[in-house]
Amino acid sequence: MPxxxxxxxxxxxxLSAYHVPDSAGFVKLDAMENPYTLPEPLRAELGRRLADVAMNRYPVPSYAALKTKICDKLGVPAGFDVVLGNGSDELISIISIACAKPGAKVLAPMPGFVMYAMSARFAGLEFVGVPLKPDFSLDKEAMLAAIAQHKPVVTYLAYPNNPTGNLFNADDMVEIIRAVGDTGIVVIDEAYQPFAQSSFMPRLSEFxxxxxxxxxxxxxxxxIRLGYMAADAALxxxxxxxxPPYNxxxxxxxxxxxxxxxxxxxDAQAENLRAERAKLATALQALPGIEVFPSAANFLLIRLAAGKNNADSVFSALLDRKVLIKNVGKMHPLLENCLRVTVSTPEENQLFLDALKASLAS
Structure with a gap:
């Protein structure tokens, strides 16, 4: 079309648009959502609070009260502030726009969160992906070599990583942070921190x-789509x-x-999900032909052994049984024959396991 x-x-x-599949009528285990809602008394009180919101007025663009509450409740160190976004996606976009100097590059381990590359390209930045090792650990030497060669203005390190679920070695991350130095920033994406219980947030003052x-x-x-990022005040x-002023x-x-x-x-819901993650991993490990990778997130990455079953066929068989997970097998060569499943309630986890056993048998 001209x-x-x-x-x-x-x-x-x-480019292709970010695809979100229709999940109506499915056991939805594809998007790393918390399956639990608030207790009924809190839901009722929240409804009353929302009814009193002045929707005819713009938000107060400083968001001072909300930012203070985030800093107090979510472990932001004293002396540091946050910038808020419409989810992490907008924060990634903000970083890309602010750092989009001519010829600038963005670097991240691969496989990783797809929005790092997409947002960089939308802003006119070149994206450089550095493959992880086969066990999904950081290839530190390759990362350091890429930093020396490309001098990225932004380097992303997801902690834990999506879609692999593992925590990178913290000492390796520190070496990368120091190698970047004052030629760029290192964005440590802690989207899954409630399930990892490990964080660089307390170390903000070090770097x-x-x-x-x-x-x-x-x-x-x-x-509700809310993300936040903390850093040096000048940055x-x-x-x-x-x-955007009213984002x-x-x-x-x-x-x-x-x-x-x-x-x-x-916090109690996150604790429940950590316990369910261990139970689900154990149950999956007991199935023949399935490799379960260690996870510090609220999902598990599994690989199907070569044979009659592959990620595409099992994914389709699960869809037929109304269970929706994520087929990541074509996202990156290291993810060949891999599927990713969100950890959910005991009931939904069992529905998934039953459907998976039936799918493998078929």
């Missing part, structure tokens, strides 16, 4: 070039310049402030 060719960048035309990015999505608030101020809506703000006052409920 109009499209005349107005849309060639690199954008070559002036790190940004620790998190989201409340995995805590059980995926629907945050630059990112704040390209943040967090008043309903999200009110819901987050209320739920953070009851963070103990979210």
């Amino acid at each position: 109009l499209i060719e005349n107005i849309i960048r060639p690199d954008v035309r070559a 002036s070039n790190i940004v620790v990015m998190r989201t409340v999505s995995k805590l059980g608030l995926a629907g 945050l101020a630059e990112f704040d310049k390209v943040r 967090v809506n008043v309903l999200t703000q009110a819901a987050a402030e209320f739920v953070l006052d009851h963070a103990d409920v979210l």
